Amino acid sequence: MPAVITLTTDFGLEDPFVGIMKGVILNVCPAARLIDITHQIEPQNILQAAWVLKAAHTYFPKNSVHLVVVDPGVGSERRPIAVKTRSAFFVAPDNGVLTPVLDKSAAIYELTKQKYFLKDISSTFHGRDVFAPAAAWIAKGTALSKMGSKITDPQTLTLPQPELKKNGITGEIIYSDRFGNLTTNIPADLVHSFSQRVDNMTIQVGKTRIKGLVSSYSQGKPGELGCLINSWGNLEIFCRESNAAKKLKVAAGKKIIVKF
């Protein structure tokens, strides 16, 4: 079973950057299976990339190598790191983008050994020069301990957490998708801890109140806002046959209040 390498970047698809990274990988590990998660992370939005990685990585085969290049600090002193967890490998700049996968099993290495990079390292494209070749060497079976030194002080992001209140939950929108569906940071089990009162549930976003919880998009009314538990296992605000993000004029970061 050939190694899988996934790619998540903010490089977009207009330019040859992603293709070039894949060329570099194939030079080192010709058998690697290359899967794009997305290249349309908002430029330099580390938090968005972190959420996307969290949502996606568990669906890949064990020991896949997840390469994440959202790298506002390219060319500065920020470290390149690689991480091994019980289930997968990760390669990224040390800027917090791996926060959601740093569980107790995580062994974290600063990548320092030049022999696993390209010979010439530019100051603007470490995706090509550092991260892609490192990911390829890992996919080929190179031990992280050969590629650098263990560290215990990775940069981490503060991921916004939902808060349980007396009559409900406060949370925030963490992701808006192509359809304008708004994923919140409130997991299903938190909602269901109030389950006897789900019919009376109200979700407030700004001045808008949405009532009740449905179980699928098809139960929503066309053009109206609704809430359900989505494929991330989180509370989501949607608008059937329309776009909730546009209708509410909100984006990731917006606070919401759930009352029961």
Next chain:
Amino acid sequence: MPAVITLTTDFGLEDPFVGIMKGVILNVCPAARLIDITHQIEPQNILQAAWVLKAAHTYFPKNSVHLVVVDPGVGSERRPIAVKTRSAFFVAPDNGVLTPVLDKSAAIYELTKQKYFLKDISSTFHGRDVFAPAAAWIAKGTALSKMGSKITDPQTLTLPQPELKKNGITGEIIYSDRFGNLTTNIPADLVHSFSQRVDNMTIQVGKTRIKGLVSSYSQGKPGELGCLINSWGNLEIFCRESNAAKKLKVAAGKKIIVKF
């Protein structure tokens, strides 16, 4: 020769949805060759996806598995289906999107066996939970008869057909591509049945009349509308070095009249 799985969706490439589906597939069938047809079907435009599938599927190796997820009814009672024809396999929601490939050879199955799905099935992302794993099991060689029960009443779309008139043909635009080239539903042989009069041919779109048929874009005049037989084998309206869709302000569904 490893199995080919093609993917056609309206998921776009901004979000991790397509990558996640591929991860699910590789878990079941690590050797599958994954080819994107497009992920930019207009949201929930089943008819557009049907035309794209029709245009694309015949160019793939025999017994490729074509996975199509344009699924406005996700989470409702609509059935997931798989189809085997003389030349290929298809997996999709039962909403008519497979209409163009349902020839006489087609054996159609409702996918019912949970063991070929993910364990937890969300109400919003059957592409991941139902269709991707089913396609992967088919690519791995699982018989459709093991995966569900035969059905004979699939949903079908009414695909607009051209009509032969005394002095010409009425038809409609079925697809507008990136360049603004407008594919109609009028096949070459219908045009050529009037071939002695092709020079006198007039294509009317709204109030605009286009004269004659050229044999390549390079025979068109820059900035002017022209007609030719395109790579689908159908009559197409184009505008050399410009965009016919914008110039005519039309889209799929617009009627046209061809006179000889």
Next chain:
Amino acid sequence: MPAVITLTTDFGLEDPFVGIMKGVILNVCPAARLIDITHQIEPQNILQAAWVLKAAHTYFPKNSVHLVVVDPGVGSERRPIAVKTRSAFFVAPDNGVLTPVLDKSAAIYELTKQKYFLKDISSTFHGRDVFAPAAAWIAKGTALSKMGSKITDPQTLTLPQPELKKNGITGEIIYSDRFGNLTTNIPADLVHSFSQRVDNMTIQVGKTRIKGLVSSYSQGKPGELGCLINSWGNLEIFCRESNAAKKLKVAAGKKIIVKF
């Protein structure tokens, strides 16, 4: 090690064109590794495709097949060609797009043998009917000499060259990327031939003057224009945390003057 085929086109990703080309390739060469460089070349911008190919192709494994379809002359008399250099193969229309790779080692062939094309050749989509199958046969190991006749008069583009002046260099912007970073045609060694005076360097674009050269984006000031040597090894104008192309309202083709 399976053959690598890269794809560079102006087809975009909305339509099924790229997927169809890949289907055609897999019919001929099922083991080919297919890597997208980009499909978002500006429609019919041959020069842009040439620069992208130049930047990308050296990062791929030796003997990769680089398929480039930016083809305003499709259906006209322009020749399909294939090229073998010391390091790689190239397949493209003969319209100059391969100019940057035509070094002294290049053997150039007009593709004439129908058996390496699809049976039916449309007048609008030679990417599918001619170039994709030809690339696949090359990836499979077919000698170019079997596929057509050697030619010595390929079309070439005049690639804009920087000019050395007494107190500096004149050049032009050749590429604007997703981030609005502006690559010029001035290579690092030309800049460094003035190295003792790099601190006094001024880059003039229209009426704007940018001072000095930094070594990474992180050394720029947020919202201000800066210059560095980028990952192409060329002088680049950037705007940290913003978009230099938008700020300067310029695009590829714009002249610049570097003074020391």
